[in-house]
Amino acid sequence: MFNLKKFNLKAIALISLSALTISVASTAATTQNNQQAIYSHMSIHHPVWAKNGMVSSQEALATNIGVSILAQGGNAVDAAVAVGYALAVTLPRAGNIGGGGFMMIYLAEQKKTIALDYREMAPQQAHRNMFLDDNGNADKKLSRYHGLAVGIPGTVMGLELAREKYGTMSRQQVMTPAIKLARSGITVTPDLANSLNAMSQRLGQWSSTQEIFYKKDGTNYQVGETLVQTELANSLELIAKQGNAGFYSGVTATKIAQAVQAAGGVLTVEDFKRYRVIERQPVMGTYRGYTIASMPPPSSGGVHIIEILNMLEQYPIKRMGHNSSDTIHVMAEAMRRAYADRSEYLGDPDFNKVPVKGLTDKTYAKKLAATIDINKASLSSDIAPGKVLPYESNETTHFSIVDKFGNAVANTYTLNFSYGSGLVASGTGILLNNEMDDFSAKPGTPNGYGLIGGEANSVQPFKRPLSSMTPTIVLKDNLPYIVTGSPGGSRIITTTLQVVMNVIDHDMNIAEASAAPRMHHQWWPDYIRLERGISKDTIDLLKAKGHNVRVKSSMGSTQTIMLNENGFYGASDPRRPAALSKGL
Ligand code: GLY
Numbered sequence: 001m002f003n004l005k006k007f008n009l010k011a012i013a014l015i016s017l018s019a020l021t022i023s024v025a026s027t028a029a030t031t032q033n034n035q036q037a038i039y040s041h042m043s044i045h046h047p048v049w050a051k052n053g054m055v056s057s058q059e060a061l062a063t064n065i066g067v068s069i070l071a072q073g074g075n076a077v078d079a080a081v082a083v084g085y086a087l088a089v090t091l092p093r094a095g096n097i098g099g100g101g102f103m104m105i106y107l108a109e110q111k112k113t114i115a116l117d118y119r120e121m122a123p124q125q126a127h128r129n130m131f132l133d134d135n136g137n138a139d140k141k142l143s144r145y146h147g148l149a150v151g152i153p154g155t156v157m158g159l160e161l162a163r164e165k166y167g168t169m170s171r172q173q174v175m176t177p178a179i180k181l182a183r184s185g186i187t188v189t190p191d192l193a194n195s196l197n198a199m200s201q202r203l204g205q206w207s208s209t210q211e212i213f214y215k216k217d218g219t220n221y222q223v224g225e226t227l228v229q230t231e232l233a234n235s236l237e238l239i240a241k242q243g244n245a246g247f248y249s250g251v252t253a254t255k256i257a258q259a260v261q262a263a264g265g266v267l268t269v270e271d272f273k274r275y276r277v278i279e280r281q282p283v284m285g286t287y288r289g290y291t292i293a294s295m296p297p298p299s300s301g302g303v304h305i306i307e308i309l310n311m312l313e314q315y316p317i318k319r320m321g322h323n324s325s326d327t328i329h330v331m332a333e334a335m336r337r338a339y340a341d342r343s344e345y346l347g348d349p350d351f352n353k354v355p356v357k358g359l360t361d362k363t364y365a366k367k368l369a370a371t372i373d374i375n376k377a378s379l380s381s382d383i384a385p386g387k388v389l390p391y392e393s394n395e396t397t398h399f400s401i402v403d404k405f406g407n408a409v410a411n412t413y414t415l416n417f418s419y420g421s422g423l424v425a426s427g428t429g430i431l432l433n434n435e436m437d438d439f440s441a442k443p444g445t446p447n448g449y450g451l452i453g454g455e456a457n458s459v460q461p462f463k464r465p466l467s468s469m470t471p472t473i474v475l476k477d478n479l480p481y482i483v484t485g486s487p488g489g490s491r492i493i494t495t496t497l498q499v500v501m502n503v504i505d506h507d508m509n510i511a512e513a514s515a516a517p518r519m520h521h522q523w524w525p526d527y528i529r530l531e532r533g534i535s536k537d538t539i540d541l542l543k544a545k546g547h548n549v550r551v552k553s554s555m556g557s558t559q560t561i562m563l564n565e566n567g568f569y570g571a572s573d574p575r576r577p578a579a580l581s582k583g584l
Contacts, residue, residue: 050583
């Protein structure tokens with residue numbers, strides 16, 4: 001009979017021995033990876049290959065627009081701006097101009113990576129207690145489905161700054177495809193029809209939203225019908241003509257402020273004038289010889305992907321096996337510790353000192369890893385009691401783009417929930433975010449979803465809410481090797497992490513790395529979340545270690561490009577139906 005105790009003793013011995021040799025082994029594996037990770041007779045999924053550039057996004061029309069911009073001689077940033085505007089039309093549940101996000105750019109000429117922060121900011125009249133009811137409890141309706149939920153949008157200024165500073169094309173060139181699509185209409189795909197169908201109650205409460213996303217008789221659009229967004233086309237045209245002024249002042253800013261105030265919010269035209277994009281230093285780390293460049297605070301993504309990888313570097317993950325119980329166990333334990341830190345330390349760095357260096361330090365990770373018992377699950381209550389993470393929605397979207405010049409863009413942006421607050425500012429066609437819900441409505445107290453938030457992420461005027469978005473560029477020998485990211489709320493970090501590990505630790509090509517079943521732990525609630533595809537035997541072994549395990553819906557929608565000397569390899573996550581990776 002299988003003796004778990006004996007097996008685990010053997011595992012510990014193996015792990016200690018392997019830890020000594022890991023750096024040598026990883027160098028050899030790195031060289032092998034470059035060959036194996038692309039096409040192998042072992043593979044059951046294959047990426048798309050191209051020689052002159054690649055676009056991976058969650059919606060096919062937007063990907064095609066990105067590819068056409070590259071084909072016209074545009075660089076990765078030009079294509080990213082075009083895709084960003086296109087997704088606002090073709091993937092209205094997450095693509096946006098009424099939200100915000102983060103863009104990582106690798107600049108080939110300067111051989112450097114930069115991080116653009118165009119996250120929404122809280123309006124001037126926002127305050128710590130704005131989402132509390134008369135009894136002092138967090139009122140989720142106020143932070144999600146109300147005018148108060150809307151932060152100052154950052155997307156237009158983010159895309160505009162990226163294009164002006166790092167692009168080569170005119171605004172008209174990169175925006176025309178999106179304007180045309182909005183004006184002439186898009187064919188409703190099953191994905192779009194399903195999402196609108198699912199949201200009809202929430203979106204239907206605003207007549208300005210109902211008029212655009214549902215038919216005149218109030219019924220849902222059917223697959224194959226055409227969705228025209230004339231007002232959005234007009235708003236986009238104004239931006240194309242006037243740049244930031246076409247959104248942050250004049251008629252658009254006025255209409256948005258009016259709509260938000262009519263919905264009970266406090267956003268003003270003055271707030272639009274105060275909005276700024278910030279160019280930040282990426283958070284940098286290494287994993288088995290590769291360099292990880294990712295998004296710094298106010299995203300928690302970069303800090304924690306590096307913190308988790310630092311802990312996992314202590315283990316011979318490759319030898320322990322992909323999705324084996326031992327590997328899932330140490331991953332869950334590393335995630336548990338990182339997410340506990342997240343609740344305590346992460347917030348807008350312009351308002352709090354975030355100990356980025358300390359959290360991403362390898363010595364710190366060694367200390368944390370030393371508290372992991374290979375045989376036994378920790379209890380989250382023993383790691384750091386009493387703090388809970390805020391709920392984060394799935395409906396963000398990521399795209400990755402690489403051009404023939406060697407530039408790379410990893411962009412994740414969002415309205416927060418699917419279709420954000422659900423409110424379209426009347427006369428603009430612009431859906432507005434509910435990003436204010438990413439603040440801790442009541443620091444230190446579990447919210448309506450039983451999840452947590454810290455003091456560092458309390459609401460303050462002009463502060464940016466904490467995010468999990470993790471646009472990431474992995475560099476090999478200082479050149480982009482993997483460009484990736486994902487939606488998925490608090491699961492964005494662990495989803496992106498697994499794409500990186502699947503390539504580096506498990507020699508998968510990027511399509512396999514994207515398709516492989518995923519796991520997730522976020523410290524609280526205290527269970528390992530698994531996708532379908534992990535065997536019952538493995539789940540039983542995890543339970544025997546003391547883990548709570550739940551198999552739930554799929555996680556993430558990664559859009560990833562891998563590069564080597566032979567070209568670009570794109571992979572769109574098979575978990576979402578309408579995505580496309582395409583090259584030229
Ligand atoms: N709204 C999801 C995030 O920013 O992480």
